[in-house]
Amino acid sequence: MSSSTDQHEKSTEVGAVAPDGQLPAAFENPGLAPHRHRLGDSDPKAAKRSERQIVVVFVISILASIGGVVGYFAFPVDGTDVLNVRLSTLVIGLGLGLGMLGIGLAAVQWARALMNDAEKVEDRHPMSAGPTVQQQAFEILRDGGQDANIARRPVLKGAIGGALALAPLTFLVPLIGNLGADWDIGKFARTAWRPVRGGDPERFYQGQYRYLARDPQDTRIRAADVTNNNLVHVIPHGLPEEEHYLEEKAKAVVLLVRVDPALLKESPERESWSYDGIVAYSKICTHVGCPVALYEQQTHHLLCPCHQSTFDITDAAKVVFGPAKRALPQLPIAVDEEGYLYATADFDEPVGPSYWQRER
Ligand code: FES
Incomplete structure (x- = not known):
């Protein structure tokens, strides 16, 4: 018959849970599942196709933002025409919504299909923000920027810039346009x-x-x-x-x-x-x-x-x-x-x- 001390020692083996419910001292490292490579990683044509899809979504975002701004001017809300109020709200809302949605969808697809797909393991370590950690954080950010491969894709770069620059216009233009309105309180x-x-x-x-x-x-x-x-x-x-x-x-x-x-x-x-x-x-x-x-x-x-x-x-x-x-x-x-x-x-x-x- 084994003593209670023996039982406790058994329970502290890697990954084992003691009969009394005590947590184990360590867990077995399950390792990483085999990495599945994407088609675009080995096939430049597939990567190009993904890039074109992302550009199209960014272009839709750009067109939606422009449509929102055009709608603001095309349907002036001056308090006399209810239809204009409805159309203006609809067009600006659609422009803003689709503009933002396009940026979001394109960013997700870009991260999935084009960004560096290498898996990385980060060991846990004490939380601190000493100079070493700061240096590591900086390097991670720098690597992330390089992983994005944006420098080698000028069309994608232009599409992102255009979408990000135009989306805010859907609310900035109406805002600025109303600054000159009659503010007789x-x-x-x-x-x-x-x-x-x-x-x-x-x-x-x-x-x-x-x-x-x-x-x-x-x-x-x-x-x-x-x-x-x-x-x-x-x-x-x-x-x-x-x-x-x-x-x-x-x-x-x-x-x-x-x-x-x-x-x-x-x-x-x-x-x-x-x-x-x-x-x-x-x-x-x-x-x-x-x-x-x-x-x-x-x-x-x-x-x-x-x-x-x-x-x-x-x-x-x-x-x-x-x-x-x-x-x-x-x-x-x-x-x-x-x-x-x-x-x-x-x-x-x-x-x-x-x-x-x-x-x-
Ligand atoms: S508008 Fe806030 S409670 Fe009525």
Whole structure:
């Protein structure tokens, strides 16, 4: 019968695990599987074919990037044409996506088919960054550069350079193009709800106050049509489809909800801003501007799906959860003699995310 000491000695043989689960002192080196050479390593024609494939993918990337930039200029987004907005987004997105994807795919294929295929073994060693290690790292980098064989492939070199140089243009050109845009931040503080003088009586109550309308039908809304706890998406009635129509519509979107009037916690100055439990708040989240779209009937909370900011509509749409830092701006509303809802003033605050000089 062997002693426990004998058993432990056996377990510390190379690769053996002790009966008590103790790890072995060393593992057997399994060695490397036989190396399988690629066709291109021995056949210059195959290598050339791979190179051509990689160049083609880089050229596709270049064309996609150019297409994205051309699309930016071909479909100007000036707020008047919805089709242009869609096409511009589609073409720039495709250009950027295909440009980057082409670079990625070509780089992978290049590494697989053309770079040096020699296998190397690196022994483990203590982690340190002494001068010797630094020298080794430098040599590895230098060898990697030489392994890439880029110097001997001028066409490939040109294709890589072209693809890498052009891909960033798909987002730099729109960025630079917008630097010259109209950055009048005052326009964020005004929306189509502001009262006007001498307005069309069809669209403005008393020729002054804009009616609330359903989106997209643009039909006016009676207070009686707003049922308890139902969320209604609202736009200004009769917004003219002229220049900056989309911008104006986007800024002015409103969520209308009716709750039990007894639940509303209204400050004295806001008591006249709601009508019989109906409250209207901007639909644009005050965090970074996503559309607030979800309503919890039990809690009377509005929820932004982007980062879960939550606003309590019974308490001036104050933030109860999430990253938003301020309440949703409220639209003061009232009803005319026929029961149609209209806005008595613009939002109490600029809509959307906070920005510098936000105060009116
Ligand atoms: S945009 Fe609404 S929570 Fe971030």
